[in-house]
Amino acid sequence: MVASSLRLRDVGKSFPAPDQALTRRPVLETISISLEAGELVSLVGPSGCGKSTLLRLIAGLDFPDSGELLVDEEPISGPSAERGLVFQDPNLFPWLTVRRNIEAGLAARGLLQQKGSEVKEFMRLVALEAFADVYPHHLSGGMAQRVALARALINHPKVLLLDEPLGALDAFTRMRMQDEVLRLWQNRRTTMLLVTHDIDEAIYMSDRIIILTQRPGTIEQIIPIALDRPRDRSSSGFLSLRSEILELLHFAGNRRSRVTA
Amino acid sequence: MLQGQKNSRQSQVTVGGMPTDYVRADSAERYGLSAQERKHSTAALLTVPVTAAVALGIHLFVAKNEPPNESRTYTIVLGSFFAGAIVAAIMQRWWPALQTRMRRFRPLFTVGILLLCVWEIITSGFRMLPLPYFPSPAGVVQSMINDRGLLFDSTWHSLVLLLSGYLLGVAAGLFTGVCIGWSSPARYWGMPLLKVVGPIPATAWIPLAMVISPSALISAAALIALAVWFPVTMLTASGISNTRASYLDVARTLGANARYLVFRIAIPAALPSIFVGLFMGLGASFLTLVVAESVGVKSGLGWYLSWAQGWAEYGKVYAALVIMAVFFSTIMTLLFKLRDRVLVWQKGMIRW
Numbered sequence: 001m002v003a004s005s006l007r008l009r010d011v012g013k014s015f016p017a018p019d020q021a022l023t024r025r026p027v028l029e030t031i032s033i034s035l036e037a038g039e040l041v042s043l044v045g046p047s048g049c050g051k052s053t054l055l056r057l058i059a060g061l062d063f064p065d066s067g068e069l070l071v072d073e074e075p076i077s078g079p080s081a082e083r084g085l086v087f088q089d090p091n092l093f094p095w096l097t098v099r100r101n102i103e104a105g106l107a108a109r110g111l112l113q114q115k116g117s118e119v120k121e122f123m124r125l126v127a128l129e130a131f132a133d134v135y136p137h138h139l140s141g142g143m144a145q146r147v148a149l150a151r152a153l154i155n156h157p158k159v160l161l162l163d164e165p166l167g168a169l170d171a172f173t174r175m176r177m178q179d180e181v182l183r184l185w186q187n188r189r190t191t192m193l194l195v196t197h198d199i200d201e202a203i204y205m206s207d208r209i210i211i212l213t214q215r216p217g218t219i220e221q222i223i224p225i226a227l228d229r230p231r232d233r234s235s236s237g238f239l240s241l242r243s244e245i246l247e248l249l250h251f252a253g254n255r256r257s258r259v260t261a
Numbered sequence: 262m263l264q265g266q267k268n269s270r271q272s273q274v275t276v277g278g279m280p281t282d283y284v285r286a287d288s289a290e291r292y293g294l295s296a297q298e299r300k301h302s303t304a305a306l307l308t309v310p311v312t313a314a315v316a317l318g319i320h321l322f323v324a325k326n327e328p329p330n331e332s333r334t335y336t337i338v339l340g341s342f343f344a345g346a347i348v349a350a351i352m353q354r355w356w357p358a359l360q361t362r363m364r365r366f367r368p369l370f371t372v373g374i375l376l377l378c379v380w381e382i383i384t385s386g387f388r389m390l391p392l393p394y395f396p397s398p399a400g401v402v403q404s405m406i407n408d409r410g411l412l413f414d415s416t417w418h419s420l421v422l423l424l425s426g427y428l429l430g431v432a433a434g435l436f437t438g439v440c441i442g443w444s445s446p447a448r449y450w451g452m453p454l455l456k457v458v459g460p461i462p463a464t465a466w467i468p469l470a471m472v473i474s475p476s477a478l479i480s481a482a483a484l485i486a487l488a489v490w491f492p493v494t495m496l497t498a499s500g501i502s503n504t505r506a507s508y509l510d511v512a513r514t515l516g517a518n519a520r521y522l523v524f525r526i527a528i529p530a531a532l533p534s535i536f537v538g539l540f541m542g543l544g545a546s547f548l549t550l551v552v553a554e555s556v557g558v559k560s561g562l563g564w565y566l567s568w569a570q571g572w573a574e575y576g577k578v579y580a581a582l583v584i585m586a587v588f589f590s591t592i593m594t595l596l597f598k599l600r601d602r603v604l605v606w607q608k609g610m611i612r613w
Contacts, residue, residue, distance in 0.1 A: 034416040059514050081516030091507045095606045107525070108517035135606040155516060 003037040003191045004072045004082070004158035006058065010069035013053055014216075019099040026216035027053050032206070033219070035211060037158075038189040044200035045212030045220070046249065051195040054217070055161045058193065059085045071159065081109060084152035088164040092136040098147050100122065105155040122150045125184070142173040146180070153184065160185075162194040166201065174177040178204055182229070199245050203238055204231050211248055221248060271375075306350045308367055312374045313343035319378050320399070323386040327399050334406060335399035342374065396576040404576030405583070411565065412584055418560040419550060419588070422478065426485025427546045431539065434490040438497025438538070442531070443523055455494060462543065463488030464552045471557060481553035488549040489542035494537030500531025533607060536600045541597055547589050562588070 003033055011031040014024040027050040035041050043051045047240045056062045057069060060079040069076045071083065092101050103119050123129045126146040136144060152160060162181070166174045168210055185192055196202050202209045203225055211220040223245065227237050315341045324332040353360040372604045377398050383389045384397040396404075405412065440447040441455070463484045474480030512526045528535075554563025562585050569577035 056510075059510075061510050061513065079510075079513040080515075083514065085511070087507060087511070089507065091505075091511050093508060093511075093526070093529070095532065104512070104525075105515040108512060108515050108521045114553070137606070137608045149513075151515070230398040 001117055002158055006039045007070040008033045011064045013064050024220045029218050035191055037191055040192040040206050042183055042206040042209045043195045044202050044209055046214050048215050049212045050217035052163050053261045055163050059161055069136040076241055078159050081155040082157055083159045084157035084162045086148050086152050086165045088167045090148035092144055092147055094136050097133050099137055101147055122154050126150045141169050159191045162196050201239050262456050309345040309370050312371045315347050316378045317343055325386045330377040331399040331403040334403050338402055392576050393573050400576040401579040405580040415562045415565040421560045423550050425426035426482040428490050430486035430489025431493055434493025435497055439501055442498035442501025459491040463549045467556055477557040481558045484553050485546045485549045488545040493538040500534030501527045504530040512571045
C-alpha cells in the first residue's frame with residue numbers, strides 16, 4: 001500500500017473572535033511537523049489547542065494563514081480522496097444503508113462500476129457484512145465508527161486523519177477498536193495522524209506523540225515511543241511514558257518552567 | 262447493543278412466513294391489545310352489526326316522512342352496512358388481519374353509524390332543521406346517486422387540474438429552493454422576492470390571472486402551482502442550507518464534486534424538511550383548487566359545489582363535500598405513503 005509523507009512548515013491559523021469581528025484570535029502558531037510515509041503519529045493537547053483545526057488544514061477543508069502544508073512535497077490545495085478524515089461523530093449519512101455509506105467514496109468519484117467489488121472486502125475488513133442493508137440509526141457507536149473507518153479506507157487514502165475517532169466509545173469498545181485500527185494500519189501501512197485526548201491510547205498506538213500547548217497551539221514536545229508492538233498497557237516502560245506525558249500536560253501553560261526541572 | 266435491529270428483523274420474518282397464530286399475536290400486540298381483551302371479543306363482535314340494525318330500524322320508523330325514492334335507497338345503504346358487518350363478524354374468525362382491523366375500527370364505526378342516526382332523527386324525524394339547507398342523510402345519498410355521472414366527471418377534472426398545478430409547483434419549488442438554499446447569490450436575490458411575494462395567498466392573484474391568461478384552466482393551474490411553490494421553496498431552501506456541515510466535509514474528503522454534494526448529500530439531508538413543504542403545499546393546493554374552480558373554471562368539484570348552491574340543491578352540496586373529503590384525504594394519504602417509503606431511514610416518524 002502506498003503511503004504519503006506529510007510536511008508542515010510554520011503553519012499558523014487564526015479565526016475571528018466571536019464577539020469582535022475585527023480582531024482575530026490565533027489558534028495555531030508556527031507548527032512544523034514532519035511525518036514519514038507509513039508513520040502513525042498522535043496529537044495530544046489540552047482542549048481548544050487547535051488539534052482539530054490542524055487536521056482540517058491537512059484535509060484541505062480549511063486553509064492556513066501562514067506557512068505551508070506539503071503532501072509528498074506537493075502543496076495541499078483542497079480536499080482530496082487521498083487524505084481520508086474520520087471524526088469523533090461517525091457522521092454516517094443516515095439516508096444510506098451501511099453498504100451505500102461504505103460505497104459513498106467510490107460513488108462520489110464515479111468509480112462504483114469499476115471498483116464496486118471492493119465494497120464487500122471492506123465490509124469484511126471491519127466485520128460488518130451482516131449489516132450491509134441496515135440503516136445507521138440501528139448501529140451501536142462502535143459499529144457506526146467501524147463503518148466510518150471503512151468508508152474512509154475504501155478510497156485507499158495515502159494519509160488517514162483521525163479526529164478523536166474513539167472518543168465517544170466506552171472503555172472496552174475503545175480498546176478493541178484501538179486494536180482494529182492498529183491492525184488496519186499494519187495491513188495497509190497508511191500514514192496516520194491521530195488526534196486524541198486519551199494518553200493511554202496515544203502511547204498504545206503511535207510511533208511518536210506530539211504534544212501541543214494551550215491556545216494558541218504550538219508544539220510543546222515530540223515524544224518517540226520505542227516500545228515493541230503489541231504493547232502491554234501495564235508494562236513499566238508504558239507506565240513511565242504515561243507519567244512523563246501526564247506531567248508535561250499538567251504543567252503545560254503558565255507554569256511551564258517547572259517541567260524542565 | 263442491537264436491540265432495534267433484532268426486533269425489526271424478527272417482525273419481518275414473522276410477517277413473511279410464520280404460522281397464522283404467530284401473525285395474529287404480532288398484530289394484536291401492535292395495536293396494544295392484551296390477551297384478556299382478545300377473549301371478550303364475542304360480545305364486542307356484535308357491536309357494529311347491532312348498531313347498523315338500530316340505524317336501519319330508526320330509518321324505517323322515520324321513513325314515512327321521507328320521499329319513497331330516497332327512503333328506499335337509504336334502506337339499501339344501511340342494509341348493506343348491516344350485511345357487511347355481519348359478514349365481517351363471521352369472516353374475522355378465519356382472517357386474522359381482518360380481525361385486528363375490525364378491533365381497531367369498531368368504536369369508530371359504531372360512533373359513525375350512531376351519528377348518522379342522530380342526523381336522520383333531527384332532520385327527517387323531528388324536522389328540527391330548516392329545509393332545503395339541511396337534508397336528511399337519505400337525501401344526500403340520493404343526490405349522490407342521481408348525479409353520479411356529473412360528480413365523477415367533476416372529480417376527474419379536479420384531479421387533472423390539481424395534479425398538473427401541484428406537480429408544476431413542486432418542480433418549480435424544488436428548483437428555486439435548492440438554488441436559494443445552496444448558492445449565496447441566489448439567496449441574496451431570491452430571498453427578498455420570496456419574502457415579499459410568497460405570503461400573498463395565491464387566490465389573491467385571481468383578478469390578475471383572469472386578465473393575463475388565455476384560459477381559465479391554465480390560469481387555475483398556474484395559481485395552484487404558485488400556492489404550492491412558496492412553501493416548497495421555503496422548506497427546501499431551509500432544509501438545504503441547514504445540511505449538517507460535517508456531512509459535506511466528509512463527502513468532500515471522500516472526493517465528492519459539487520454535483521455530488523448537492524444531489525447526493527444536501528438534497529437527501531433536506532428531504533424531511535422538503536416533505537413538510539410538500540404537505541403544506543398540498544393543503545394550499547386544495548384550497549386554491551376549490552376557490553379557482555368556483556370562480557373561473559367551469560368544471561370540477563369546486564364548480565359543482567357553487568353550481569349546486571346556486572340551485573339551492575343542498576343535497577348535492579353535501580354530496581360534493583363528501584366526495585371532496587374522500588378525494589382530498591386519499592391524495593393526502595398517498596403523499597404520506599410516499600414519504601414513509603422515501604424516509605424509511607428516519608427514526609421516529611409521525612404516522613398518518
